[in-house]
Amino acid sequence: GAVVSQHPSRVICKSGTSVKIECRSLDFQATTMFWYRQFPKQSLMLMATSNEGSKATYEQGVEKDKFLINHASLTLSTLTVTSAHPEDSSFYICSAPGTSGNTIYFGEGSWLTVV
């Protein structure tokens, strides 16, 4: 079964609004989680590292004020896309390292469509 869960799996929002995506580790704690973005038929690009109890670390070129990340607890990280635009439409997927540290699990992903 899934060890990392994302919600919602699909969301449609209007331009200018904000949308929140949740990433939860199930039955294990994750002090660090990762957010990726995937455009259709392309690979995954790391957006940011979510750190429990401290600020997220953003990759070069990712707007931190647009993609707000909050690691509220040891099992939950949220990504909020603020003032969404159609070009933000994409597949967003999170990951978390398992308890062994060697395995890295991904959530089911969240499809965002901005209209």
Place this chain on the structure above:
Amino acid sequence: GEDVEQSLFLSVREGDSSVINCTYTDSSSTYLYWYKQEPGAGLQLLTYIFSNMDMKQDQRLTVLLNKKDKHLSLRIADTQTGDSAIYFCAERAGTASKLTFGTGTRLQVTL
């Protein structure tokens, strides 16, 4: 920076073996991973290999690692139609848990 390359497409007949190849550039890679992604879905961890190993077998899956050439492969024995998906290799450098992904290989299994 890190670069991970894969061929884009592979077609095999059901029952044959599939070999998906991956090359990477980062010599500090500690672990290398294979993930499977079905249409519209998340990533399923298939297997991973530590960089000081050269082979790992897990049921129908065999991973070969040539660290000198920075070449990784995934062999799927007795490929089934349910194996049709996109396969991503990913490398992990150092102790950080962030991954650099390859371009993905779409595996098509024909009858």
